[in-house]
Amino acid sequence: MRHAPGPQERCRTVTFQTITTTTDAGVMTVTLNRPDRLNAFTRRMMEELMTALDHADADDAVRAVIVTGAGRGFCAGVDLDDDDAFTAARVDPKATDPAIWADPANRDMGGMLTLRLFNCLKPVIAAVNGPAVGIGATMQLAMDFRLASDTARFGFVFARRGIVPEAASAWFLPRLVGMAQAMEWCMTGRVFPATEALSGGLVRSVHAPDDLLPAARALAQEIATNTAPVSVALTRQMLWRMAGADHPMQAHRIDSRGIAARSSSADAAEGVASFLEKRPADFPDRVSADMPGFFPWWTEPAWEEEPA
Known part of the structure; x- marks a missing residue:
């Protein structure tokens, strides 16, 4: 007989300042929770996401993780009003001391998050419910599956902002979609629809908005129940x-x-x-x-x- 769910497996919700986590039936759902800012990314959000992943890895009742966004967006990129997001930009880029670039205060926030995702012990599923640009697109690359709403939009827009892709995406993106597709999306910096993300190999499947989370949960439950x-x-x-x-x-x-x-x-x-x-x-x-x-x-x- 399979064991009955214990108290640690029942539905529970934890609220941070920029995200919420709900764990139910072996699946932790992490929701980026700044809907008034289209879930724009801040240093606090990075820290809270990494803490949530720590909790997921340490909790045997969590078998899979879903990441999605509150409201109509997944993540609109870095919040330009967050001063803490740009601490690394204040460091002399010519600095050669390895200790300077090893200091978390000087490292790219997106890369710190994707490296934490890379080390995760639980499968991670992105349920992309709306616009996902900049870090909103690159944070997904270290997740294991990406499902998208047909209202989702993606953009590796860095060249149009005079910067370069971050979050270790130069490593992740070509491995997921191939070099030619990665080059096109990064060189043009255009925002593209979920259908193009599907044909280019970035997402696993595209769903009507109301079907997105159920599809992500079905995939998470298939893992949680059978493996x-x-x-x-x-x-x-x-x-x-x-x-x-x-x-x-x-x-x-x-x-x-x-x-x-x-x-x-x-x-x-x-x-x-x-x-x-x-x-x-x-x-x-x-x-x-x-x-x-x-x-x-x-x-x-x-x-x-x-x-x-």
Whole structure:
């Protein structure tokens, strides 16, 4: 029998200053909550989003995360009235001391968020309910799935503002949509509709506005209901990190360690038993306690050695 939801799994809502989080049935929904400003991005929003991701990673009851926007927009880019958003711009760009650029006060806010998303142990789904430009577009690139309303608009508008793409999008965007498409969107800086985002490979699917969140929740629930949390956390990191590997041998090494560790796990035994008994699986392992000993493998000095 599958376990009944405990108190930690029941619906609960947390309100920050710029976002809200609601957790229900294994899915945390994070809502950017500055609708009067089209959810324009601030340093506080960055900090609160990163805190919400910390909570999601630490909470075994959270199996997936959805990020969406309140009101008619997803995120209209950086709030130009937020003085704290531009602290890095006050640093001498010619500075060569690595400590200056390692200081979080001087780093690009979008990149700090996307790197936190990159390290997330739970799958993250963007439900893009309206305009998403600048950081509103680039923050999504480190999420695992992007679903869009047919009212959504996207724009990598940086060249039209005299700046450059941020949020590590020069790494993420070509991997998602290919170099030619990434170049076109970034070089022109134009705002484009959800249909173009779909044909260009940026979004998974386009939905009527009222169908967007139900579709995102259905995808999140498919993960939450049918898969082993530790397997999902490992798979997420394997896919993202191997996207930048120099040789398939690096992936083979991690595959081999992952298969060896997980084949002897309680989850693997339950996966086989539930299949043979034709019943839903109730995976016992938890991300908080049962990640394999080699995780995180990328911190090992030898993991990027020359492949055999």
